[in-house]
Amino acid sequence: MKKFVKLASVVCVAAMMVSTVAMADGETFKIGGIGPMTGAAAAYGMGVMNGAQIAVDEINEAGGVNGVQLEFNPQDDEHDAEKSVNAYNTLKDWGMQMLLGSVTSAPCIAVEAEAANDNMFLLTPSGSAVDCITAGDNAFRVCFSDPSQGTASAQYIGEHGLAEKVAAIYDSSDVYSSGIYATFKAEAENQPFEIVSEEAFTADSKTDFTVQIQKAKDAGAELVFLPFYYNEAALVFTQAAAMDYAPLWFGVDGMDGILTGVEGFDTSLAEGVMLLTPFSADAQDDLTKNFVAKYQEEYGEVPNQFAADAYDGIYIMKAAIEQAGVTPDMDPSAICDAVKAAMTEISVDGLTGSGMTWSADGEPSKSPKAVVIEDGAYKGME
């Protein structure tokens, strides 16, 4: 036992020395990443961390940002707000200068409260709730916000005349889902379709959707809007098939992952599902083809939009660092002040949009794309 204690203390001291050394170098930009790498939302977090790592490796191979190498440190938060804040503190101890995260909305809101206090530059690749970036002017995002997704979905359905009777099922216990639904509903009043059934579920009752589906069916809905994540969507599709109900399904970015995220899911059930997503892996431009090829080589799967958001996120940071002319020996707060001013001046061509620009409140400006699932793959829509 004594020996063990001795060994443990030696290891501890060694670890402390290593971390002190790492803290003091000031020769790299230290970028922290926070997202769910395990747990129910792991497909998003893993996508983000892998996508960001590819971008970091590319930039470092090409000589870094203004000659400075990037260092990326991903931390797991299990899609839990408290763990996300813990991860943020771990990263601060590590010497983080800029943060890519958090990946999911609720944890991101919690982390942003801390980051705003510290004046730490925060760029969330995919935290789409409005409040993810409202606590301070230090926060920006790569993806669309929830309201813009809901509004854009309603406009898309209306303008393309997809249906006259629309049903909606949403997760009332989730800020992401209910946020999107609220703006969808508001915008639907201006659109030539009618919401005939609106049903909710909560995190505690998300296995049985028969009631919600039955109500949509009874109301004669031709299209069902599903503003929630692919996990539950897979159950909805399975249960609807068992009930012989086959409307048009319309999802948002949380639906991304339906083809790969649920192992063993019969993807033919998702045939014809439409979703709004800024990224489609089958796009034929060089940037996408290069990214998808690298991702498949490294991680053996097709990247989802979260990976693309994160890849863009790292390049956005690069552009902002170059514009602001910051150096790695500056403290995080000084970097944040310079970079947040630079964010409104840059324009980035990325995987999730070309000519992306940002307003001072942190919202991106880019146009949404819709894809439809055909033969087990995304296909771009008009």
Add this chain to the structure above:
Amino acid sequence: MSLLSYLINGISLGSVYAIIALGYTMVYGIARMLNFAHGDVIMVGGYVALTVVLSYSTNPLVAVLVAIVVCTVLGIVIERVAYRPLRGAASPLAVLITAIGVSYLLQNVVLLIFGPNPKSFQSVVPFPDLKFAGGTLNISAETIVTIASCIVIMIVLTTFINKTKAGQAMLAVSEDKGAAQLMGINVNGTIALTFAIGSGLAAIAGVLLCSSYPSLSPYTGSMPGIKAFVAAVFGGIGSIPGAMIGGIVLGVIEIMSKAYISSQLADAIVFAVLIVVLLVKPTGLLGKKIQEKV
């Protein structure tokens, strides 16, 4: 017609709760402890069945049997390693906390082995769905199998407890552990047997749960586990028919309040009914009043 299909869905959901609740209620009735890891044993059962179907045999019956064997062994091991050493502990809280620990341990071990991505479970029920009234009423084969197994399990369990020696020993241990021991009953063995049966049932529940709601993740068992616990309390914890009735009533209330009152408030209504039942009948629907002798 929708009323009928809501009712059938409610009974189906309730039957799953009922089978899970049986495990809670047996263990509580006999060992006087809440086995919070029960929901996670269900999840393990689901994963075992899935693995068997995917890699060894496509025969669903084989998968179910292997799952039952693995879960039974798991139940005995958990009882032996984690609960038995604490049975004499001064505070009954110790074993409760251990149970929560075992629950997290199981979740995280499965997370480590199978990864976080949810897996879609292929139904083990090989029959087609029943359709009535020109397709407007659709009863899935899983629903029928779930309800049928629920009834069979209840009959077998009740017979087992009332007619066999081991069953009588369980009753004796539940009444008075000390006296049972004096009568020559192997208390540890009886409690281990209870865990074995409860965990075997959990495997069946896991397979049925995942056949009806085909998404399996390391956290699949926790929410149905809690609902089933509520069902067990609702029906009168310790009572086997009570767990059955509690489970089915809970499932029907949940689906009906979703359908006719509010899909957002369904859970609140379920728990409000629980509170009302407990206020009127503190021991649950079929619970026995236990006289404390001073």
